[in-house]
Amino acid sequence: MPHDIDFAQLVSNVGDAVVVSDEEGAIVVWNAAAERIFGFTQAEALGRSLDLITPDRHRQRHWDGYLKTMQTGVTRYGSDVLRVPALHKDGRALSIAFTVGLLFNADHKVTGITAVIRDETDRWNEERQMRRRLRELESETNSVGH
Template sequence: MQEAIDFEQLVNAIGDAVIISDAGGNITLWNPAAERMFGFTQSEALGQSLDLIIPERLRGRHWDGYQKTMATGQTRYGNDVLRVPAVDKSGNALSIAFTVALLHSPQNELTGIVAVIRDETSRFQEERALRKRLAELEASAGA
């Protein structure tokens, strides 16, 4: 017989950031990996808007999509990995990749969104450096 899964232990042990936000976009769950990634403690993040980690220039687009998802109960990003910029507590830019899932009440009302997030900043920087080097090599070969 399978043991019951301790979901709180799972969320706290997982290496990826797990963030849950309610219908209004306020943070209701912030796991230890989110603390490490973004620099905000759980007590600093809980109850705050997702604006905490969204770069200011992207907030309008984010909230348009968030509100549309809450109104329709559908998201384009359920199975796709979304790669976007984010910011940490110090204001440093991050490149993150994440998937989202919609959360529902027992009455099947949409109550929030969970995001599972990975920091891909170093990978993004390495790829950018490789693309730049490739362009330089192609330019010198064609000269």
């Protein structure tokens, strides 16, 4: 594997959103896929809080976990895929799936969090419709049988 990989180019061209936030939760990396998924341009997102894409009702829990991770240097999520609601620039609710990774300085202090994010809104809506249809069919079957 060559050692001259252009990591800025890699992040910029990858199909999933790459969002990196600093110790305070300000966005410091926002790639083209993040623009596509969330609707905010890089200029609109950089320097802004992650509240930009976090629904109001989830913000307290998000920040509690974020600050604890910054203090301890440990995330309880590891390589787990997290599925949470998010916000699009136009106000639409999104369903996203993502993994997180911690960034450390030479003193092993956390300096930021990287999230690699995929929009799963369509899949989530399809699954919700299938569950609803299944409940309807089960209901019909139960009423016919009685």
